[in-house]
Amino acid sequence: MSDSFEHNAAVMEKRWPALLARVRTEDSGSLSAQLVEGLGATLEIAGIQLTSRHDRTREARLQADSLPEEPVLHVYGCGLGDLQQALLARPGLQRLYVHILNGALFKLVLQLLEQDAWLADPRVELLYASDLREIQLPFFALPAELVLADDDSAKIRDRLISETHLAFNNRLFSADSTAIGERLAAVEPWVAIDHDVAELFDTCTGRExxxxxxxxxxxxxFSALHTVAAGTDRPLLICVDTAYLPLRRHGIRPDLVVSIDQRISTRHLPAQDSEGTTLVYMPLADPQVLEGWQGSRYVGYSASPVFQALRQRLPRAQLHAGGSVIHPAVDLAVRMGGKRITLFGADFAFPGSRTHAGWQDGDLGPQAGVARHWVLDGHGQRVKTQLNFRSYLCELERYIASRPEIAFFNTSRSGAMIAGTAFHADFVQ
Known part of the structure; x- marks a missing residue:
């Protein structure tokens, strides 16, 4: 082991002996690392620069300036120690939590550079990011280490990225958007006459x-669902809008279909033979879908400010929203009284290089071939996905964690591993 590592380790041994023992087991030799130079120098790992190669100190000051003057702050990723040093220069800082996102990378840095200045500061607490289920605020996540995060830190990485992108993603759903405003106005007459989704709450208490x-x-x-749907005393069957047509093509009629997206049209929810299914929607739905639907219609809101004015004029109950239609669908299952909820097709990924069941690759969004991100599947292996799917997964996991009284089950190991679920013994594949 290098002299630098042993010097850093001596500091860590006094403060975090158990963590140091864990760091010693990391395989830093597996990393493809090289020095890259500009006006200064930095480390490059697998083509990713850890910091600026021109002025690390100035970069760290800019990063630090993005954080509020709070007594407790969190840094995700250790980098080369520059951001930690910049934050520790604040006289009002009482505690700085540094979360390791890649153990092997942290060990490599300890081998190459003296890090004792920030490691020895009594205000610093060092821990592995994966040791906590949820992210801590306020934080700065080092961009390079969000890319280089190891498998153990994958779920925390996804939460960090989701939080970072939140304001950017929400821009599409501003109440000031002309298209959104026009759609809300077009749907308002339907909201005025349709049932409140609250009428469905507690109507299936205890039902699977x-x-x-x-x-x-x-x-x-499809085959198993067809058999179950045809049986007596069967579970309540709720589907998301894009699953409706594939289910119907396989002779499966869902009890309820949930739709929230203004891009869902009669192509996805055709009126023909829909009289046996209840439609639950939010007021961005396509008026043509509402006009043609032959079954019952129920409307609800999310907490989004997009619906604020309409919600005041026409009060209706709310369903949980987290960016995907899967969130209100699951929330509806809970609010209707379900205590055992089983998820089908909740993959949040592209197993088998497919995007969706029952649709051509790219029909409902980007093609699987352009995916550059990953999550861990039910086998602990990386499977391709896209950023918004990882965000939706985070929000579903948070929802599940908030409902400890409900038993949630997953039915596939090929999609993303969903924290808080167990695999259903009768259906898992």
């Missing part, structure tokens, strides 16, 4: 509920 999404793994379950 299946919630069907459109991930590729759903194709493995």
């Amino acid at each position: 509920v299946f919630v069907v999404a459109t991930g590729p793994s759903l194709e493995q379950h």
Whole structure:
């Protein structure tokens, strides 16, 4: 081991002996690292620069300036220690939590550079990011280490990225948007006459509920769902809008279909033969879908400010929203009284290089071939996905964690591992 590592380790041994023992087991030799130079120098790992190669100190000051003057702050990723030093220069800082996102990378830095200045500061607490289920605020996440995060830190990485992108993503749903305003105005007459979704709450207390999404793994379950749906005393069957047509093509009629997206049209929710299914929607739905739907219609809101004015004029109950239709569908299952909720096709990924069940690759969004991100599947292996899917997964996991009284089950190991669920013994594949 290098002299630098042992010097750093001597500091850590006094403060975090158990953590140091864990760091010693990390395989820093597995990393492809090289020195890159500009006006200064930095480390490059697998083509990713850890910091600026021109002025690390100035970069760290800019990063530090993005954080509020709070007594407690969090840094995700250790980098080369520059951001830690910049933050520790604040006289009002009482505690700085440094969360390791890649153990092997941290060990490599300890081997190459003296880090004792910030490691020895009594205000610093060092821990592995993966040791906590949820992210801590306020934080700065080092961009390079969000890319280089190891498998153990994958879920924390996803939460960090989701939080970082939140304001940017929400811009599409501003109440000031002309298109959104026009759609709300067009749907308002339907909101005025349709049932309040609250009328469905507690109507199926204790009944088992299946919630069907459109991930590729759903194709493995069409036969089983057809058998279950045809039986007596069967579970309540709720599907998301894009799963409705694939289910109907396989002779499966869901009890309820949930839709929230203004881009869902009669192509996804055709009126023909819809009289046996209840439509639950939010007021961005396509008026043509509402006009043609032959079954019952129920309307609800999310907490989004987009609906604030309409909600005041026409009060209706709210359903949980987290960016995807899967969130209100699951929330509806809970609010209707479900205590055992089983998820089908909730993959949040592209197993088998497919995007959705029952649709052509790219029909409902980007093609699987352009995916550059990953999550861990039910086998602990990386599977391709896209950023928004990782964000939706985070929000579902948070929702599940907030409902400890409900038993949640997953039915596929090929999609993303969903924290808080167990695999259903009768359906898992």
